[in-house]
Amino acid sequence: MGDILFLAHRMPFPPDRGDKIRAYHLLRHLARNHRLHLVAFADDPDDLRHQDGLAAYAATRTIVWRDAPTVWTGARALLQRRPVSLVAFADPAARRAVDALLAAEPIETIFLFSSQMAQYLPPAPRQRVIMDFVDMDSAKFAAYAEGGRGPMAWVHRREASLLLAHERRVAGAADASLFVSEAEAALFRARTNASHVYAIENGIDTVFYDPASRFEPTGGAGPLLVFTGQMDYRPNVEAVTWFADKVFPRVRLAHSAARFAIVGRAPTQAVQALAERPGILVTGTVPDVRDWLAAAALVVAPLQLARGIQNKVLEGMAMARAVVASPAAAEGIDHAGTLCVAEGADAFGDAVLRLLDAPDTATALGAAARARVIARYSWDARLAPLDALLEAPARQRHQRGGVRGDRLVPGRYDADHERRR
Template identity: 45%
Template sequence: MGRRLLFLCHRIPFPPDKGDKIRAWHMLEHLAKSWEVELGCLVDDPADLDHAATLRATCAAVEAHTTGNRAQAAGRALLRARPGLPLTLGWFHAPRLRDWVARGLAAGRYDAVFAYSSAMAPYVMGARTPGAPPRRVLDLVDVDSEKWLAYAAGARGPMRQVWAREARTLLAFERRAVAAFDRSILVSRQERQRFVELAPEAAPRLDWVDNGVDLARFDATRRHPNPYAGGPPALVFTGTMDYRPNIEAVSWFAREVMPALQTQRVAPVFHIVGANPTEAVRALARLPGVYVSGSVADTRPYIAHATAAVAPLRIARGIQNKVLEAMALGVPVIASPEAFEGVRALPGRDLLVAEGVAETVHAVMAVVGGAHPGLGAAGRAAVARGHDWAVTLRRLDPLLGPGTAARMDAGLAEATA
């Protein structure tokens, strides 16, 4: 039997159709080439269980447990609330998965453990193992506590205190989790640096693995049917549309930017493409020039035939897959500074970065007017250089393999120089 790895994930990593699942799937697929992987995961959408066969073809074992709907998860989080602990831990608590993990660790079945997201760290922390414990790596992905801090800054009334408490307690837990694991990684060098600023003691145990993009799937030369059927220049935003940062981004763009764009001689239209649009998002379709598609079978045609992809996120952590995917398809991207962070690209050459209404309108109309004819091709070249999964995931291998410590110490010396 080869080396066996326990891979824990807070959401079933297939299909890779949204941010956290995209990163998890590519990491899992990569590690399965050199490890016998046992996957333990949670499932928040029972329909995803239809894809379990794909995971079983990749993994030596799959243990998947449903978490129920949002109301059930929220109730579980409140029931398990304890002083000083974030509600996140209760939200992702599954007793049967916990017991399965504990049995495997107690039996000494694993040579290494990879926990994807801080929510999965408790399944490993404090677990009993015979002899020396397996090497343990935690992917924080991003500094999630900072997201809750941003939520608190924009909230009013009791929710301001709820989000502030979650930010405070989750950061404290993230620090404990990093101390309990052999190594921890984040999604970009910038995100690692932010965590070091918040938790200086963690610096020697931290590294990063950049997000990538599937260049074969998001191929700029592949033809797709045009979903827009002609008409005005199309601007597109893609993402899961019940996720607060996405809701806030499209609401701002539709209500603040689109009125200014509608006064232009060549007025573009705005397409919001993504699953689970909330009532607030659906209501945006009543505004002039705004369209809400809801879930689509494939987002690529909507991106490929757009004049530009916009990513006006105000709250963003890590590297945005929507930005990488549009760039890979050779489509001009206009991103907020928050959405640009971590992307290995040069603003003005590979994409446009705009902040505020006036800058965003100017950037959109520049693209619509043909002022940046090489932007799409330059964007594709940039992500091919800096965000090919085949390249970014090379940083993952030494974390779990023999001789990891020496190689990682050398890498960290370079990263902190």
């Protein structure tokens, strides 16, 4: 079998946040039957110290440092009439690495993880192209625009429009476009009319996330409610703020010793400020998130904006915790009633209090949730459909067709009986 070039917008190791977890398991799955070459960005100095962890999966590894976007990034995006999301990942070193690997190695498949990496495709790739969008980024920015006002609403509308055009072009050049849930795939089909769109769901490592393992106690008394996630990510920031404002005060009235732990790296100033309120803990980076999940009376996932399948929900379920989730956080998860889904502050508060008042019910719900993810969400089962996509013949592309930057290079694509000019 030919080699695979795997391009990722973030180094997929250690697998300690949502996008890195998915990319890591994809890389591991693909490496079972293929020789892999990895080109990825890193934006955390700590990640650079873990590069050796990828040696078991990738024959060659090129990690390119990426600084945080600046005002100049936005200015360049405006001048070039491109999405900020793409300009932020445009890097000459990454392009040189991709071009060198394509010239030197027998690459049969180019696997793109996140649409930002599509700008590194050659103009007319002879290789099979698989594009894992994961989520529909243009829809996320459209939602930001709807909920915003003033200049930022305009910025988000612009980003949504340009990204949607980019997503259409990339899907037109790809042999397969992947999404993390069927709901996200259906939304993409509806908004782009793209074909060859598939759902490849996230899984969960139920051996690693096993409540029977031994964990370090987190200390403190009183029922513990836990939220986990990257805490400079806007939907997570908005979720914990909403919970702290709208739900937790009511919980504290009924359970004065209740605590709400916000567990995750890089908390923003707004998140850190929540720790000044009674009963709220903001941990920052922790050695092992499972310590906090094991200590939780409940896991809460009150996201108001979410795309795809939420790893934080699967992790709580795998740890046999009762999970109270918003409809947005639960969307895409085939939980078969093992999640408590509640919409709005009153309903969410009712659900939390009901489970805190009935710990046996919470324990039973958590046990059912773990059984569900074991039966439904193993990584091997979720990623198995990839194998058929890798065996399908690559589409024929004319010499001058392709995606370069975020613009379609003039040319023609033939795929099955479809033709695009």
